Amino acid sequence: MDFRGKKYERGSNWSDPEVVELLQLWADESVQMELESCLRNQHVFNRIAEVLREKGIHRTGDQCREKIKKMKLEYRRIKDNNKTPRGGRTWKFYEVMDRVLTSRPSLSYSSLSGSVMSQQALQGSMVENYHHHFTPSALPFGHSQHPELMEIKCEEVDSDEHCLTPEPPLSMSYQQGSPEEHEMERAFLDRAQNDSPISRVEIPIETSVSPSGFSEPNVASSSRIHSVGPRPGFSTLHRLRKKRKGQRVKDPLDDLLLKTLTSQRAMEERFLQMEERRLQRDMEVEERRMQLEQRRFELEREHEFRMFNVFAQMLSILKQNNSSSSSSAALPFIQVLSDIAGMGGGGGLQEVRAMQVGRPLSERRTDMYSFCNPGEFQSSPFLSARGNIANLFRGSTEEGYKAYHADKYDEDKNPNGIINFGTSENKLCFDLMSKRLTQSDMNLMEPPLLQYPDWKGHMFLREEVARFLTYYCKAPAPLKAENVIVLNGCGSLFSALATVLCDPGEAVLIATPFYGGITQSLFLYGNVKLVYAYLDSKITGTSTRPFQLTVDKLEKALQDARSEGVGVKALILLNPQNPLGDIYSLSELRDYLEFAKRHELHVIVDEIYMLSVFDESATFHSVLGMDRLPDPQRTHVMWGISKDFAVSGIRFGTLYTENQDVANAVASLCYFHGVCGPVQYKVAQLLRDRDWINQVYLRANHARLKAAHTYVTDELKTLGVPFLNRNAGFFVWIDFRKYLRTGTFEEEMLLWRRFLDNKVLLSCGKAFECSEPGWFRIIFADKTHRLQLGMQRIRRVLEEREREILSEDKDQPCQSDQDGKADSTDEVIFVSHHQEPVSTGGSNLGDLIGLLQQQMRSSDWLQKNTAEQFAQEKPEIYDVFSKLVGKQ
Numbered sequence: 001m002d003f004r005g006k007k008y009e010r011g012s013n014w015s016d017p018e019v020v021e022l023l024q025l026w027a028d029e030s031v032q033m034e035l036e037s038c039l040r041n042q043h044v045f046n047r048i049a050e051v052l053r054e055k056g057i058h059r060t061g062d063q064c065r066e067k068i069k070k071m072k073l074e075y076r077r078i079k080d081n082n083k084t085p086r087g088g089r090t091w092k093f094y095e096v097m098d099r100v101l102t103s104r105p106s107l108s109y110s111s112l113s114g115s116v117m118s119q120q121a122l123q124g125s126m127v128e129n130y131h132h133h134f135t136p137s138a139l140p141f142g143h144s145q146h147p148e149l150m151e152i153k154c155e156e157v158d159s160d161e162h163c164l165t166p167e168p169p170l171s172m173s174y175q176q177g178s179p180e181e182h183e184m185e186r187a188f189l190d191r192a193q194n195d196s197p198i199s200r201v202e203i204p205i206e207t208s209v210s211p212s213g214f215s216e217p218n219v220a221s222s223s224r225i226h227s228v229g230p231r232p233g234f235s236t237l238h239r240l241r242k243k244r245k246g247q248r249v250k251d252p253l254d255d256l257l258l259k260t261l262t263s264q265r266a267m268e269e270r271f272l273q274m275e276e277r278r279l280q281r282d283m284e285v286e287e288r289r290m291q292l293e294q295r296r297f298e299l300e301r302e303h304e305f306r307m308f309n310v311f312a313q314m315l316s317i318l319k320q321n322n323s324s325s326s327s328s329a330a331l332p333f334i335q336v337l338s339d340i341a342g343m344g345g346g347g348g349l350q351e352v353r354a355m356q357v358g359r360p361l362s363e364r365r366t367d368m369y370s371f372c373n374p375g376e377f378q379s380s381p382f383l384s385a386r387g388n389i390a391n392l393f394r395g396s397t398e399e400g401y402k403a404y405h406a407d408k409y410d411e412d413k414n415p416n417g418i419i420n421f422g423t424s425e426n427k428l429c430f431d432l433m434s435k436r437l438t439q440s441d442m443n444l445m446e447p448p449l450l451q452y453p454d455w456k457g458h459m460f461l462r463e464e465v466a467r468f469l470t471y472y473c474k475a476p477a478p479l480k481a482e483n484v485i486v487l488n489g490c491g492s493l494f495s496a497l498a499t500v501l502c503d504p505g506e507a508v509l510i511a512t513p514f515y516g517g518i519t520q521s522l523f524l525y526g527n528v529k530l531v532y533a534y535l536d537s538k539i540t541g542t543s544t545r546p547f548q549l550t551v552d553k554l555e556k557a558l559q560d561a562r563s564e565g566v567g568v569k570a571l572i573l574l575n576p577q578n579p580l581g582d583i584y585s586l587s588e589l590r591d592y593l594e595f596a597k598r599h600e601l602h603v604i605v606d607e608i609y610m611l612s613v614f615d616e617s618a619t620f621h622s623v624l625g626m627d628r629l630p631d632p633q634r635t636h637v638m639w640g641i642s643k644d645f646a647v648s649g650i651r652f653g654t655l656y657t658e659n660q661d662v663a664n665a666v667a668s669l670c671y672f673h674g675v676c677g678p679v680q681y682k683v684a685q686l687l688r689d690r691d692w693i694n695q696v697y698l699r700a701n702h703a704r705l706k707a708a709h710t711y712v713t714d715e716l717k718t719l720g721v722p723f724l725n726r727n728a729g730f731f732v733w734i735d736f737r738k739y740l741r742t743g744t745f746e747e748e749m750l751l752w753r754r755f756l757d758n759k760v761l762l763s764c765g766k767a768f769e770c771s772e773p774g775w776f777r778i779i780f781a782d783k784t785h786r787l788q789l790g791m792q793r794i795r796r797v798l799e800e801r802e803r804e805i806l807s808e809d810k811d812q813p814c815q816s817d818q819d820g821k822a823d824s825t826d827e828v829i830f831v832s833h834h835q836e837p838v839s840t841g842g843s844n845l846g847d848l849i850g851l852l853q854q855q856m857r858s859s860d861w862l863q864k865n866t867a868e869q870f871a872q873e874k875p876e877i878y879d880v881f882s883k884l885v886g887k888q
Contacts, residue, residue, distance in 0.1 A: 014067055018057050019093065025051055026068055027100045041065070071097060073258055390524050400752075400761045409759070411785065419782075419790040422761040424515075424578065424730050426612070426646035426781040428704040432697055433646055436689070442682050449677030455670040456663070457486030457654075458677065461684045465654050468687040469639065472611065473622035483658055485666050486680065488651035490608055490640045492673035493666075494521035497636060497655075498528040500665035501602050502569045507531045509558055509601070510572040511549045513579055513733075513768035513775070518572065531568055533557035534771040537735070546724060547580050547733075549588075551595050558599060570602040571595075576609040576620065579733050579768055579777040581726025583613065586621045590630070593623070597631040605637045608653075611644035611698060614705035615727030624656065633659045641683060643730070646701070646781075651675070652683055705730070705781060712780040715791045719798060730781035737774030739801045741808065748773040751801065760793040 014022070025031065025048045035041050045068075046061035053059075059067075075097040379388040400422055409417035436442075448458070456462065462484040470479045487493050498508065504527040510518065511533040522528040533554050535547040542550050554571070561568050573592060575584045584592070596603045605623045613620045622637070629635050640653035652675055657663050675683075687693075712732060716723050722735040740747045745766050752764040765775035778794075780787065871878040 014059075016092070018052075018059070019067070019071075021052060021055060021057055022048070022059075022064060022067060023093065023096055023100075026064075027096070032100070069257070070261065072101065073261060075101060386527075400756060400763075403756060404761050407759075409786065416759060418756070418759045418761050419786055419793070420761045421778045421780075421782070421790055422763045424643070424779055424781075425648045426643060426701070426705075426730055427783060428708065428781050429646040429697070429701050432700060436686065436692065436697075437647075437682060442685055444681055445678065449681055451677070453674070453677060453680070455674065456667045457484070457670075457675065458680050458684075461486060461680045464684045464687045466656075469624060469637075469654075469656060471690070473607075473624040475622075475624045476627050479624065479656060482660075483656050483663065485655045485657075485663055485670065486675055487653050487655070487666075487670055487673040488675050489642065489673075490606060490638050490653040491517060491521045492651075492669075493638050493653050493655050494518055494604070494606075495525045496666045496669040496673065497570075497602075497604055497662075498522040499526040499669065500662060502526060502528045503567075505529070506567040506569050507561060508570045508572055508604075509533060509554065509561070509568050511535055511553070513547070513765060513770040514572070514574060515578040516763075516767045516769070519769075529566070530769075531557055531561040531566060532769055536771055537775075545582075547582070549582075549584075549592075551591050554592070554595055568599075568601065570604055573603060573605045575605060575607055575623075576613065576726075576728035578609065578729060579731050579763070580724060581729045581731060581733065583618055583620055583726075583728050586626065589621060589623060589626065593630045593635065596634065600634070602634045602636065603631075605635070607637060607639050608643050609729045610639060612701075612705065612730065613728040614702040614709065618727040620728070636662065641686070645686065645697075650679060650683075652679065708780045708782065708784075708787060711784070711787055712778065712791065715795075719795060721798070730779050731777050732780060734776045734778055735774060736776050736798075737772070739798060739805070740774050741805055743773055745773045751797075752776070754797050754801070755794065758793045758797050760790050760797075762794075 031044060031048070034044055038044070042061060042065070045065040048064050049059050049061045052064070071093060074091065075094060078091055078094060079098075379385070380391065383391060404418045404420050404422070407417045408414065409419045457465075459481065462481040465484045465486070466479040466481045469475065473479075487496065498521070502508065507529040508522060509531045512535060519530060522530065533549070533556070535549060535553065537546040539546060539548075542552065558568055571592070573584070573589075575589070576582065577584075593603055595601075603623075607622055610620060610622060623629070623635060624637055636655060636657040636659070638653060638655055641650065642648040642652070655663075655666060657666075706727075709727075709732070713723065713725060716732070716734065724733040726732075736748075736751060737743065739751060748764050748766060752762065755762050763777040765773065765777075768775075768777065782790075867878070
């Protein structure tokens with residue numbers, strides 16, 4: 001391939017033989033002399049390129065020049081940075097470059113005579129041949145000569161483009177010398193014919209410069225050598241050469257080229273490192289994918305084994321029963337089989353629950369009915385009946401809270417104390433709130449603030465609350481200050497509303513799990529009970545997510561309570577929901593309010609976590625932001641600053657209701673639950689500062705909540721623990737059911753105490769009236785160091801508990817922690833864990849049917865293994881199954 005006409009092709013690669021040929025031509029003495037004595041050297045490299053092309057190496061003059069320059073840069077770099085002996089050099093061309101660049105002749109000008117002094121004599125015939133023909137035969141070496149045997153000279157790196165002498169080189173003429181000099185000349189000429197390292201003798205010569213100031217093209221090359229200077233003149237030449245070198249000005253382009261090449265090399269090394277890391281990551285991802293595939297296959301096989309094990313137990317029970325009982329018991333079983341057979345044809349699973357057949361509401365609901373009978377408790381003679389109830393009204397929440405305050409964790413004073421992940425507090429924004437609450441505009445003390453206020457609250461505060469709720473609830477019309485009532489916390493609001501809306505013994509409907517403090521607020525003062533609409537983790541019927549509240553569940557709970565003569569007067573909605581973190585959509589809110597209107601129920605909506613939705617993908621909808629309320633006279637909305645503004649120690653809650661009768665009745669109880677004047681003023685100033693809230697506080701609060709939530713959920717994924725992944729509130733609802741051996745609330749309580757013994761306080765599901773044992777709530781709105789230490793303690797408890805379960809029952813198929821790991825992109829990270837039946841003798845048919853259905857819902861095994869596929873793979877077994885179904 002001919003490269004002529006293509007300039008600056010610097011990316012061409014050179015092979016070692018090509019480099020050797022280039023060095024043989026470039027290292028020639030005549031070439032070095034011309035490079036040293038000329039202003040422009042491009043023509044020299046062009047002739048070198050022509051010689052290379054005659055030898056079959058197609059390179060341009062620019063490529064030759066760039067290759068030599070790079071090799072000189074590499075030589076300088078090794079020589080400057082590597083101080084090891086020459087034998088330890090790793091670059092194959094270092095010796096060759098060293099010989100050339102340390103022995104090159106330097107021209108120096110004599111200030112007296114105008115002559116040019118050279119360190120070596122130039123062979124006249126060779127120079128003449130080089131200028132005229134520059135053929136391979138004219139050179140003092142051939143292909144067979146080893147590059148390390150070449151004669152080399154010293155040349156500065158920046159001398160390729162032009163000569164660095166003070167003026168252009170002039171024509172040179174040689175003077176006659178003594179007979180001894182003629183003898184040295186003959187020896188020099190003999191060396192040209194017999195080119196060996198021994199014959200090469202460095203002979204200094206003296207030249208004169210033409211007075212014209214310009215050198216003719218071939219004068220120097222055609223001049224005869226007349227005389228050779230004596231050897232003692234070398235010291236003078238050496239001094240002149242050093243003086244000339246000191247006066248040289250280094251070309252800045254060479255520095256730029258050096259920096260460019262160094263940067264290019266660094267970028268290439270960096271690119272290679274990045275490629276290696278990328279390949280390593282790809283290999284790790286592929287290995288992880290293979291492990292997940294293998295684990296998924298193992299889980300499918302385990303599911304298949306469990307389902308057939310349940311089938312076998314159900315068939316065994318059917319055989320043991322008599323004909324009458326077996327026929328009645330077989331009906332639900334055959335229904336399940338029919339559902340399985342019709343799975344491929346679009347038929348759905350029908351839920352069968354034997355626990356709901358003939359079981360009264362009082363046995364299925366854990367409520368507060370028993371508290372109406374104080375005789376069941378061991379009473380104190382110093383307390384009334386209500387006092388004894390209040391004294392005994394405490395559960396795990398009160399016990400853990402008391403233990404925490406007795407042994408509170410402190411990084412310096414008590415590093416082994418209890419870390420509180422049970423109380424719903426925001427501990428991430430103390431710096432922001434303390435700074436804002438201590439500013440000068442907060443410090444006002446006037447006589448009205450120290451006197452009795454309007455029991456509903458100072459009007460300046462109520463007006464500010466109305467404006468605040470209008471803005472953040474996105475109300476379609478400005479809210480009115482006369483509809484605002486201020487109390488010392490939302491707990492007091494629950495108590496006051498229950499007292500004015502319900503009579504003693506009546507009830508309020510609420511979905512479980514829910515914040516357990518509501519039970520105390522409603523019952524201790526007003527003796528108002530709760531009716532529970534139980535939510536569970538299974539996705540059935542119209543549910544699309546675990547623990548989803550539907551109108552059907554509310555209808556059923558209400559009808560069951562009224563069938564037992566319980567009067568239900570109100571419905572409580574928590575939005576965002578505590579402890580689930582669910583945010584109700586507008587359609588869901590409208591359905592709940594329409595349900596309450598149909599049954600003439602008051603609706604108490606607690607929106608205390610309204611501004612604690614920390615992910616932009618989630619949108620909060622307030623009841624006050626709806627265009628039209630189905631029943632505005634029975635709709636009451638609560639909010640407070642303890643959660644959203646991270647000041648749970650400041651007891652402040654507000655109620656907005658359009659029903660003035662309710663407002664006045666609640667206001668009469670504000671005498672017992674009022675907020676002091678200075679606090680009302682500070683709260684009004686805080687709510688008024690809209691710019692600080694939007695630009696400073698909410699941005700920082702949401703970012704910190706999101707970071708803490710991400711840390712805790714990542715730790716749970718690492719542990720293989722399922723949880724509900726929500727984006728509101730301070731809590732995560734966690735599934736610890738696989739750490740319960742028997743799946744009872746008693747065992748849940750033991751696990752809760754075990755966490756407390758290991759100095760970490762959580763809230764168990766029983767405190768929230770959860771219907772499924774094994775669920776816990778963890779608060780993540782805490783500092784990083786406490787989160788890290790608390791999660792370490794939780795990990796230690798779970799690992800110990802897992803080892804105990806494995807040692808207790810090694811024969812039971814154990815579920816690995818991989819079961820709980822789900823795709824982080826799912827809204828709900830949830831994997832069901834269910835206990836195996838211990839023996840057929842202790843299980844009835846209804847329990848086995850329910851267990852079978854749970855196994856079917858917790859896996860897509862039936863979707864992958866349809867009846868049609870089974871019929872094709874095992875037709876004999878399928879025929880027996882079809883006959884069994886056909887007989888019924």
